[in-house]
Amino acid sequence: MNKDRLQKIESAGFVLKPDSPEIKPIFQEIRKLFEERGIRVALAERSAAMIGERGTPFEKMCEESDFLVSLGGDGTLLSLVRRSYPWHKPVVGINAGNLGFLADVTIEEVPIFLDQLFDGRYRIDCRLMIAGHIEKASGAKVEFFALNDVVVSSPIPSKMVIVNASIEEERFNTYRGDGLIISTPTGSTAYNLAAGGPVVYPLTRAFILTPVLAHSLTNQRPLVVPADFAIELDTEKYEAIATIDGQERYEIEEGDRVFISVAKEDARLLHRQERNYFSVLRDKLHWGDRNW
Numbered sequence: 247m248n249k250d251r252l253q254k255i256e257s258a259g260f261v262l263k264p265d266s267p268e269i270k271p272i273f274q275e276i277r278k279l280f281e282e283r284g285i286r287v288a289l290a291e292r293s294a295a296m297i298g299e300r301g302t303p304f305e306k307m308c309e310e311s312d313f314l315v316s317l318g319g320d321g322t323l324l325s326l327v328r329r330s331y332p333w334h335k336p337v338v339g340i341n342a343g344n345l346g347f348l349a350d351v352t353i354e355e356v357p358i359f360l361d362q363l364f365d366g367r368y369r370i371d372c373r374l375m376i377a378g379h380i381e382k383a384s385g386a387k388v389e390f391f392a393l394n395d396v397v398v399s400s401p402i403p404s405k406m407v408i409v410n411a412s413i414e415e416e417r418f419n420t421y422r423g424d425g426l427i428i429s430t431p432t433g434s435t436a437y438n439l440a441a442g443g444p445v446v447y448p449l450t451r452a453f454i455l456t457p458v459l460a461h462s463l464t465n466q467r468p469l470v471v472p473a474d475f476a477i478e479l480d481t482e483k484y485e486a487i488a489t490i491d492g493q494e495r496y497e498i499e500e501g502d503r504v505f506i507s508v509a510k511e512d513a514r515l516l517h518r519q520e521r522n523y524f525s526v527l528r529d530k531l532h533w534g535d536r537n538w
């Protein structure tokens with residue numbers, strides 16, 4: 247299979263921004279545009295229920311769609327990429343949210359995006375994903391995937407956490423502070439950026455370890471490591487949680503271990519061909535804008 251090309255452009259599966267029934271007329275308009283071009287549209291059950299329609303079970307939709315569409319903000323796209331990961335379908339984000347850094351097709355651009363799709367003028371970017379798991383002290387195991395980041399922090403604001411980090415089975419550092427972010431290059435412009443971590447071009451194969459408000463006078467710098475390095479975290483003394491892409495939370499107790507490595511398959515993000523990462527940095531995050 248050529249991972250850079252769509253196999254067919256006959257069916258699309260949609261997920262809508264949660265708790266936003268006001269999105270219904272926008273979705274209906276977009277569905278019409280898809281159907282006018284001969285693309286069958288399925289809507290995931292939960293999204294359908296939100297707008298009073300009958301939907302398709304999420305798994306069936308992923309199985310049967312040539313590509314998936316998130317109509318919402320970056321959060322809706324992150325969640326769709328994670329949940330649909332086992333089917334490895336290309337995902338495009340139509341921005342009906344605020345920032346739309348990842349979800350980069352605007353509602354107005356949908357007709358032209360569809361024309362370009364049929365002309366072959368699109369790109370599928372392979373983005374590395376985190377494949378992680380938590381081994382509980384009890385022996386239980388929880389697996390997860392992340393497109394942006396895994397954050398180990400305190401469940402209580404203004405309480406500290408102590409996070410021990412090992413890289414390739416070698417104890418490397420103990421982070422004391424608000425937490426530790428393990429970010430992918432895709433996530434480098436999210437929480438990692440706010441915590442002072444580097445912006446990393448999204449096609450780079452690396453992980454970034456960035457402390458959040460480290461309680462230390464010995465500069466706890468962000469660290470970039472190759473994506474094929476295995477990272478292991480555990481915590482001491484304080485309560486902690488691991489948050490996946492800002493959306494899934496797991497309690498971490500003393501004795502639990504969090505394992506982070508690169509997922510076998512990349513996520514596939516479908517973009518307009520002319521999308522340029524540096525323009526997005528400028529337009530959305532005001533990179534280099536002297537008035538900001």
Ligand SMILES: NC(=O)c1ccc[n+]([C@@H]2O[C@H](COP(=O)([O-])OP(=O)(O)OC[C@H]3O[C@@H](n4cnc5c(N)ncnc54)[C@H](O)[C@@H]3O)[C@@H](O)[C@H]2O)c1
Binds near residue numbers: 347
């Ligand atoms: N201080 C912070 O900046 C902060 C704090 C907590 C979480 N986050 C980030 O929020 C992400 C979850 O996003 P959400 O939209 O579900 O939550 P959210 O609604 O809390 O929004 C967080 C903001 O980050 C933006 N964002 C998300 N992923 C991005 C990316 N890869 N590049 C640039 N901007 C991005 C979103 O558009 C939104 O404006 C987490 O993965 C985490 O990285 C940021």
Ligand SMILES: Nc1ncnc2c1ncn2[C@@H]1O[C@H](COP(=O)(O)OP(=O)(O)OP(=O)(O)O)[C@@H](O)[C@H]1O
Binds near residue numbers: 318321323325343492
């Ligand atoms: N499946 C999901 N599980 C948990 N939270 C979700 C899920 N999908 C979306 N969210 C959350 O819903 C909220 C709103 O969604 P979304 O991020 O798409 O829109 P937004 O905040 O308006 O846009 P943006 O993220 O681009 O600023 C976000 O906080 C997001 O994390």
